[in-house]
Amino acid sequence: MTVDAQLIEHMMEPKNYGTLEDSNSEGLGKNPQNGEKVIIYLKVIEEEGELVIEDISFQAIGCSTTVVAGSMITQEAKGLSFHGATNLITATMKILEKVPPEDAACSEMVALALKASMETYTLRQTDKDHPSVTYQITNDCTPKEEGNQ
Numbered sequence: 001m002t003v004d005a006q007l008i009e010h011m012m013e014p015k016n017y018g019t020l021e022d023s024n025s026e027g028l029g030k031n032p033q034n035g036e037k038v039i040i041y042l043k044v045i046e047e048e049g050e051l052v053i054e055d056i057s058f059q060a061i062g063c064s065t066t067v068v069a070g071s072m073i074t075q076e077a078k079g080l081s082f083h084g085a086t087n088l089i090t091a092t093m094k095i096l097e098k099v100p101p102e103d104a105a106c107s108e109m110v111a112l113a114l115k116a117s118m119e120t121y122t123l124r125q126t127d128k129d130h131p132s133v134t135y136q137i138t139n140d141c142t143p144k145e146e147g148n149q
Contacts, residue, residue: 006072011064014071016078020057025124027116028134029109031141036062036106038070039132040113044082044121051082051121058113062106063141069107073114082118089115096139105141112137 020041029038043055056078058070073092077085092111096104112135123130 016074025121029113066106101139105139
């Protein structure tokens with residue numbers, strides 16, 4: 001399947017979209033400039049001494065790019081250990097450094113929501129009532145108009 005076909009598939013039929021009934025963690029990524037938000041729900045299990053993302057879902061109040069990024073990142077994260085998911089987040093953020101900030105914002109928001117959900121899970125191991133962690137993106141998804149740069 002071509003990259004374009006994969007993007008269209010994720011846009012038309014987002015994977016892992018919705019709530020996760022038996023989740024044991026959630027985290028939020030926010031865009032303070034326009035109010036867009038992504039929440040990622042995780043069902044985490046322990047397998048051979050490692051924390052593993054057994055299941056994952058997301059919901060978004062955002063543009064189609066946010067939904068596509070949510071679908072793609074959650075597909076990649078499903079089944080990963082926390083170590084593997086941290087590597088996925090790091091790799092995603094490195095890739096985003098190479099694209100214009102307005103193009104990076106939506107994917108950054110999803111990656112940070114995943115990071116927040118993993119952090120929430122970890123914090124709840126010592127405080128079961130710890131609130132969900134939230135991260136705000138640093139990029140602005142509003143393109144600068146020519147002449148106003």
